[in-house]
Amino acid sequence: MRVMRDAMCQSWTPDRRLFIKAASRFLGATAAAGGLLSLGPSMPGARSQPEAPQPEPLIQPPEMHSVNGVLDATITAAPGSVQLGDRAFAGLLYNGAYVPPMLRARLGDMLRITFRNNLTSGLDRPGYVGPICTGAGTASNLHFHGMSVSPQGNSDNVFVHIQPGDTFQYQVRIPASGRQGPGLFWYHPHAHGFVNDQILGGMSGALVVDGIDQLFPLLHRLPERFFLIKHVKFDDESEMVSINGQINPVVVMRPGEMQFWRIAHIGASDFYKLRIEGMPLYVVATDGHALSQPRKMTEFFIGPGERIDAIAIGPPAGEYPMRTISFQNEAWRPPEPVRQLAVIHSSGSSQSAAIEDDILRQRVTGPQWINDVRAAAIARRRTLSYSRTADRKVFMIDSRVVDEARTDQTVKLGDTEEWTVVNTDQQYHSFHIHQTPFLVTEVGGVSWRDDSLRDTFSVPPATDQGPGALKVVIPFTDPAIVGRFVYHCHAVDHEDKGMMGIIEVVA
Numbered sequence: 001m002r003v004m005r006d007a008m009c010q011s012w013t014p015d016r017r018l019f020i021k022a023a024s025r026f027l028g029a030t031a032a033a034g035g036l037l038s039l040g041p042s043m044p045g046a047r048s049q050p051e052a053p054q055p056e057p058l059i060q061p062p063e064m065h066s067v068n069g070v071l072d073a074t075i076t077a078a079p080g081s082v083q084l085g086d087r088a089f090a091g092l093l094y095n096g097a098y099v100p101p102m103l104r105a106r107l108g109d110m111l112r113i114t115f116r117n118n119l120t121s122g123l124d125r126p127g128y129v130g131p132i133c134t135g136a137g138t139a140s141n142l143h144f145h146g147m148s149v150s151p152q153g154n155s156d157n158v159f160v161h162i163q164p165g166d167t168f169q170y171q172v173r174i175p176a177s178g179r180q181g182p183g184l185f186w187y188h189p190h191a192h193g194f195v196n197d198q199i200l201g202g203m204s205g206a207l208v209v210d211g212i213d214q215l216f217p218l219l220h221r222l223p224e225r226f227f228l229i230k231h232v233k234f235d236d237e238s239e240m241v242s243i244n245g246q247i248n249p250v251v252v253m254r255p256g257e258m259q260f261w262r263i264a265h266i267g268a269s270d271f272y273k274l275r276i277e278g279m280p281l282y283v284v285a286t287d288g289h290a291l292s293q294p295r296k297m298t299e300f301f302i303g304p305g306e307r308i309d310a311i312a313i314g315p316p317a318g319e320y321p322m323r324t325i326s327f328q329n330e331a332w333r334p335p336e337p338v339r340q341l342a343v344i345h346s347s348g349s350s351q352s353a354a355i356e357d358d359i360l361r362q363r364v365t366g367p368q369w370i371n372d373v374r375a376a377a378i379a380r381r382r383t384l385s386y387s388r389t390a391d392r393k394v395f396m397i398d399s400r401v402v403d404e405a406r407t408d409q410t411v412k413l414g415d416t417e418e419w420t421v422v423n424t425d426q427q428y429h430s431f432h433i434h435q436t437p438f439l440v441t442e443v444g445g446v447s448w449r450d451d452s453l454r455d456t457f458s459v460p461p462a463t464d465q466g467p468g469a470l471k472v473v474i475p476f477t478d479p480a481i482v483g484r485f486v487y488h489c490h491a492v493d494h495e496d497k498g499m500m501g502i503i504e505v506v507a
Contacts, residue, residue, distance in 0.1 A: 055343055058249040060226055061206060062097075066105040070112055073103065077140050077189070077203055078118035082232075084240055085247035089232060092119065092201030099228060099245040100205040103187065107211060108176030114169050115142050117162045139163050140198060143190035143434070144172055144207060145305060146288050146455045148180040148478050151435050151485040158190040158434070158486060159404060174209060179369060179436075179478040182211030183288025184307045186266045192402065192500065196268050196493040200232055204266040212309065215290045215364050222260040222311070225251065229302075229341070231267045241270070241324075241339055248340055251322075253314035254348040256355060263300075264307040269491040271336075271428045271458060273325035274300045278315060279344060282359045285309035289370070289437055289453040293363050296356075299325065303430045305456035305490040311359050320344040331426035331461065370453055373439045373475050379415035384431075386423045386459065386489065386499065394498050395489070401498025407484065408501040411476045423459045423468035429499070431470055432456040432490040435481035442471035456490050482507050 064073050075094050082091035082098045094100035105111060117140050139161040149156050155172050162168045174180060188204040189195055206228055213220040231241045243249055253259060261281065265272070275298060282294040287307050300308060322342040326335045388395045395401075398408075411417065418441075421431045437453035444460045460468035488500035 055248050055250045056246060058225065058227075058251050058342065059244055059246060061099045061102045061228060061244055063104055064101040066109045066111075069106075069108065070110045071103055071105045072112045073101070074114040074116065075100070075142065076116040076118055077198070079120070080202075082202060084232065084242055084245065087234070087240060089234070090201075092198050092203050094203055094205060098202040098230075100202075102206040102208060102226070104208045104210060105174060107174055107180065107182065107209060109174050111144070111170065111172040111174065113142060113172070114167060115140075115162060116167045117164050119164050138194040138198070139191040140189045140194065140203070141168070141191050142170055142187055144185065144187050146183070146185040146307075146437070147172070147174070147207075147209075148178075148435060148437075148480055149174060150480055150483065152483040156434070156485075158192075159484070161191045175480055178480065179475075180209070180480070181289065181369075182209045182214070183285055183290070184208055184262050184264055184309055185288050186264055186305075186307070188266065192404065193496050196496045199266075199268040199492060202230070202232075204230065206262075206264055206266065208262075209288070212285060212290065216284050216294075216362050218258075218311070218359065218362055219260050219284070222258050224260045224262065225312075227261060227263040227342075229263070229265045229267055229272070231270050239270075241267075241272075241341060243342055249342050251342055251344045253312070253344060253346045255314045255316050255346050255350040257314035258355060258359075259312045259314075261310050261312045262307070263302070263310070265302050265304055267304055269304055269493050271301070271303045271329055271430075271491075273327050273336075274302060274322065274341070275325055276322045276344060277320050279312070279320045281308075281310035281312055282356075283308055283310045284362075286452045287437060287455045290364055290368075291451045292368060292370075293451075294359050295451065296360065301458060303428065303456065303458040303490065304492065305430065305432055306454075306458075313355055313359075314346045315344070316350065317347050320346065329428050329461075331463075369475075370439060370451070372477075373416065373453070373473055376416035376473070376475060376477075378418045378473070379412070381418045381420070382409065383420045383422060384487075384501070386421065386425055386429050388425050388494075388497075388499075395494040396498055397488075397501050402486075402488075402500040402502065404502065406502060407504045409487075409503040411503060411505050413479065413482055413505050413507045414477055416473060416475045416477065418471065418473050421459050421470040421472070423470075424462050426461050426463070428461055428491070429459045429489045429494060430456055430491060431459055431472065431487070433474065433487040433503070434485040435505075436475060436478060438472040438474040440470070440472055442469070444468055444470075459489075476505050479507070481505055 080093040144156045185207040189198040280298045324339045437455045440450045459470045484504045488495045
């Protein structure tokens with residue numbers, strides 16, 4: 001089936017009708033926070049964030065729900081203009097929106113997604129590894145990140161490249177039982193060579209498999225808030241980081257009020273350290289996998305593709321900035337600048353002071369997959385080496401770039417393996433594998449005791465003392481995942497330039 005090749009040029013701005021009616025009384029008090037987006041010393045080459053307009057209340061993304069076991073939707077990729085804060089740019093959008101609809105389904109449902117590539121004209125280029133193209137006029141597709149579903153046929157098959165002007169129907173069956181559970185996931189393009197610019201342009205959205213409140217019943221009565229992090233880079237080296245397509249929005253809470261926060265980094269390549277001044281979060285899941293009990297945390301390191309589900313408690317009346325923390329990412333550049341991403345505005349009377357104790361007493365009952373992974377015998381150990389050329393134009397795994405016709409690793413269904421990712425580069429990378437999560441056991445040579453599974457995790461950079469390293473245990477035990485799929489760095493500019501491999505799970 002062919003579709004119109006004309007570009008769909010639409011402007012995306014937040015829908016003011018969704019604003020909280022009472023928000024205006026908070027804006028005067030929070031206006032002073034609007035200019036705090038580039039804190040710390042000014043350094044040449046630092047990627048600063050332009051000054052934000054007056055803060056506005058956080059808007060939640062639109063949603064599309066499954067009906068009678070089927071989520072039937074059409075997603076169209078096309079160019080469009082975006083107004084983000086005080087900056088306008090040419091975007092690449094799903095359904096004309098910088099923040100496209102969130103897909104919500106349940107275990108056992110079918111995702112029936114008609115994907116239309118309206119990125120004008122152009123041909124896919126097999127074997128293309130960079131430099132990345134401009135985005136418009138390129139192949140594209142959909143990947144359902146973090147889902148333990150089939151990688152074959154018209155399911156979560158990243159080897160299908162839909163050409164400009166063409167249409168493809170995905171049918172992704174979410175298992176009703178087994179290894180796939182409820183959680184926060186996301187969808188984005190995965191046509192190799194074109195991913196970075198398409199995600200930077202805006203082509204990414206949230207995907208939720210409902211039901212985590214059955215694991216933590218406390219969540220059932222809490223208001224749900226999504227924080228979808230994206231970033232865009234400009235020619236002048238400035239960068240804007242948004243939450244739900246907003247710059248420095250205001251999150252309104254009452255002291256002692258509990259909210260369920262679902263944080264997803266659905267941007268292209270940045271790594272962030274995050275902290276809310278004076279306000280901890282209580283993490284209940286990472287990458288769509290529940291912890292056995294909530295864990296109190298005051299700082300988070302979140303790379304591209306990673307997600308955190310947490311309970312937030314409204315702090316005492318006042319304003320609390322959500323900021324990044326400066327850290328050294330790329331050794332040859334200045335440290336990452338501090339950016340303010342949001343303001344938490346708390347007002348009203350305080351509630352019970354015993355709320356934290358109630359949260360920390362929560363427990364997930366019944367068998368948990370993570371315990372099976374911990375106890376499994378290791379069938380094989382493998383080592384991957386991350387490297388790049390000196391000009392940073394080619395990125396490699398085991399000294400070679402990806403070739404979609406080549407299978408790099410073959411694994412037997414039912415095996416559990418231990419993989420060590422060695423980072424010889426002096427910058428952060430990440431490890432992501434499709435179709436199955438993994439257990440992190442060691443980071444930078446130090447034992448890591450995780451309480452939940454991951455599908456994406458940051459790999460520390462090499463230093464003068466030697467390479468960075470990440471050690472993970474991967475269960476290839478789910479029959480749903482038989483077939484060919486990929487593993488790669490999820491800083492997708494590195495993926496586009498070659499840092500990806502092909503794995504096949506055979507029955």
